[in-house]
């Protein structure tokens with residue numbers, strides 16, 4: 625019996641040894657190289673946070689913590705409705721808000737530029753970046769881990785880190801990452817979606833107990849689309865980002881039409897909200913892509929709104945093939961901010977400089 629216990633203990637120790645040898649040797653070396661001597665490292669996504677930004681901050685902080693690094697997830701501001709719904713759904717606590725990045729050790733997720741970062745990010749110690757966007761204008765003095773991938777969601781990259789590091793993902797975190805992939809890829813429908821997004825989403829859904837991904841996505845989308853209780857300015861800011869194109873600060877909002885029957889009323893309201901918000905921001909021009917569902921069998925489309933002196937000209941030059949409906953610029957199929965709107969506006973502003 626004693627012998628048996630002894631063997632069991634040895635097997636147990638071996639098993640423990642195996643599970644505690646988490647981490648991938650290459651990654652662990654990098655994490656150690658950038659680990660601050662003392663203090664905590666904050667993981668944070670872009671301002672006006674979306675589900676990919678929030679989900680990856682939480683999941684990546686958990687992973688780094690599991691690997692023995694003092695890491696805490698924070699958010700750059702109030703959650704949008706979709707993200708709040710998801711945190712409630714999976715019973716995950718809302719992270720604290722980071723208001724100022726100066727002097728902090730930072731891991732950036734889901735963005736790689738100051739324009740969309742927490743204030744004073746240029747005075748932070750950025751030790752790592754995990755992102756699927758184009759990097760812009762970072763002036764980094766230190767050596768850092770920088771992973772960038774042309775992929776549907778940062779969540780896909782974060783889940784890959786779990787796999788590479790042999791860290792088991794818990795049900796809640798798997799759920800958040802699954803939701804983040806769905807949110808960023810519109811349930812695998814966006815152009816940028818890759819095979820990895822598809823395969824990892826299926827795996828994460830299984831781990832999270834999401835049996836009907838389509839239904840889950842619809843529920844979370846409806847929560848996110850309902851603007852109940854928000855003012856028109858808050859609706860405008862739910863997914864609003866500022867960019868700099870050839871010296872012009874430009875705001876681009878992305879909004880979903882909440883009700884097919886009242887599209888043009890909603891367009892009027894948003895137009896007014898942009899005009900009222902304009903004096904409160906440094907942006908010279910504000911644009912809004914307002915996405916609407918097409919009628920049965922018809923393609924979805926975008927109503928493209930603009931605000932500011934000269935903004936109309938920029939909008940029309942950027943989308944010469946758009947139609948004018950009810951006096952508005954309407955583009956079919958609907959526009960994507962990253963792939964369509966940003967490059968088109970960038971080109972137009974660049975052209976104006978010459």
Ligand SMILES: [Mn+2]
Nearest residue numbers: 676734778808
């Ligand atoms: Mn993202």
